[in-house]
Amino acid sequence: MKDVSALMDGELERRRVGSTINRLEGQDELRDAWATFHVIRDALQGxxxxxxxxxxxxxxxxxQEPVAAVPRWRARLPRLRTMLLGGAAALVCAGLLAWLLAGGRAWAPVAAPGSGxxxxxxxxxxxxxxxxxxxxxxxxxxxxxxxPEGSAVTPAAAVPGSAR
Amino acid sequence: MNLFRATSQSPAVHLQDARRRFVRAGTALLSGMLSAGGVAGHALAATPPVDAQAWLSRAAAAARTASYSGVYVYTCAGITESARVTRVRSASGDAERIESLDGSRREVVRRGDEIHYFFVDAKTVRVDRRVSGRSFPDFLPQDPSTLAAHYAIEAGPVDRAAGRPVQVVRLRARDGSRYTQEIWADQQSGLPVKRRVIDEKGETVEQFVFTELSVGERLNPRQVLPSRRTGYAGWTVENTSVEEVRQPAPARGADATAGQAFPEPRVLPAGFRKLTHVSRTLPGHERPVLQAVYSDGLATLSVFIDPDVARVSGHEGASQRGAVGVIARAAGDRAVIAVGELPSAMLRKVAESIGPFPAR
Known part of the structure; x- marks a missing residue:
């Protein structure tokens, strides 16, 4: 597990890289870990x-995985997160999103009866x-x-209040 | 029944004998069919009423456990879209892929509670965790008998949908706080092949219906993979973090500033219970929002408390799209957003019953 983490961080000694990759190919559990680390790293790096x-x-x-592998991944995630973040906070969400939906078909306004x-x-x-x-x-x-109109996403503009 | 048993007789005799046996067998078969028809006819005369509750349970179980693949058409507020859905279930896993067939190319791949949205035209993938969403045809609670308190469960006619004979079950709302729904359950598998949401005026506000469907076939897990295998250079990945909030809920109306406690609405439709309470980071938001999800087992309602009131300032109000209503209001320095498959008057009462929030 630690080797996988180190490999991702580019810290693993060169001579050990080959054997780690071989083990990745051979072991489902390590392959899970590999994928999970990527997810976490990507989330962290935005x-x-x-x-x-x-x-x-x-x-x-x-x-590569059978469908049945999902629960194993989910069960392992908190432990990996703890390992990587030292028990720190939640994953960081990166970037602004344009809801691709925005700018499309309008929602029907609902008349607001009475005051409020x-x-x-x-x-x-x-x-x-x-x-x-x-x-x-x-x-x-x-x-x-x-x-989305014009197709290309313009993240900051599509959600009011999101441009900062 | 072997009509052409091998014998030591000559071919001619063999043929004659076989013909006789064939005629005898045919007569027996015909008489059997007639007698079965008689029984069926008799049974029809004394058919017990269709057990709507049992059909509902069967539909819920099928939607939860079946593997299926098909195309459904979704109609809502004058919009029609179609999607291809494939769901593969195994003893310990559940994966699903939904692909839009109209408009921009979109794919949703879900494994367990983890959802990846692929917006192909925009070269964007969003990673999210399922909080409240349950998708057609798996939208019924595990134990649908709990719905009887708030919906009158009635058997409708036998009909046809997606080329299959189906049993219609109606869930008539017992009060004006929720919508009536109708479900067409496949007679063979039990799977819901059609769902209709009906407002208080009797108009359809949302409908899903399969136009093609195969149930229970052995599906290849590859069918629930994203269609794009490579060529993701230049794509953007957006991550949404979702953290379950485990603190016990405070008394209704309590201060939201007390940790991550959720400020419960003082008004909820009868029978709505809180399913979950999360702190999540929505794309484009700097600070996490709190989301609580409530349900009566069929309709769901989310209440969001957004610490950034500027998101709704200047455009507070209500919107409706088919069955789904959204109401946003500023409550002090926070935004309160209620979203759900509820009539707008009910949604409004819920939204107005949250807060006020003391200034931070």
Missing amino acids: NAAGSARFIEKFHERLE PFVDGGLNDSVAIEYAMAHRQLVPAFVAGPA
């Missing part, structure tokens, strides 16, 4: 450079979609509705 490699690793891992703190007319679309997405995971319309 992942710019590592993203492409991470996904390819993620993919390789999915392909609500503005008649309707909630800002991107705010509504952002929270609907967080609430309703996996449902297609909210996982990502329409294609």
